[in-house]
Amino acid sequence: MSLPILYSYRRCPYAMRARMALWAAQIQVELREVSLREKPQHLLQISPKATVPVLQLADGVVFEQSLDIMRWALQQNDTHGWLRGDVAMADALIGLNDGDFKKALDRYKYPERYPEQSPLFYRQQGEQFLQRLEALLTEHRFLLDDSANIADVAIFPFIRQFAAVDAEWFAHSSYSRLREWLAGWVEEELFTEVMQKFPTYIEG
DSSP states (O other): OOOOEEEEOTTOHHHHHHHHHHHHTTOOOEEEEOOSSSOOHHHHHHOTTOOSOEEEOTTSOEEOSHHHHHHHHHHHOOTTOTTOSOHHHHHHHHHHIIIIIHHHHHHHHOGGGOTTSOHHHHHHHHHHHHHHHHHHHTTSSSSSSSSOOHHHHHHHHHHHHHHHHTHHHHHTSSOHHHHHHHHHHHTOHHHHHHTOOOOBOOOO
């Protein structure tokens, strides 16, 4: 039987969280690391939006959104219990991450593309979400409970990117619990495994 095909890009946070869920669920896939400048025709055929990650199952079913890939994988084999807990709260928190925070992150990371405001302005916009996460982490070890769930996995790749824009600032910021939480994920063996480098997939 052929394996599911996962089109991915190593540094994309959406692809990171999809890979995390697939690896945690112990689902073998044919990983195709793409070049964002030269995307394979097969990827464009099965997903005209042409953004990673995209997962095609052996039966032809295609998942084009990272959260759909995560949920499908964890429904097959949720070895870490990431689907436990309040689903509505997890979805709401992920929605904030993927919405306003991602918008602020893009502007903070690439201020030359958004000269309307200063990088500091965009960082302060993003900090509204960091403050919310810091408050949640004063109550539990993870965002919504004392064990990790899908919200933690879905959000941490984006916090990692935000922290890396000005690592010195983040290291000395007031977000001590968030730093500890982020370090735990970055040092997690599972994350190390999914961040292995693979050669770019060449069609044919």
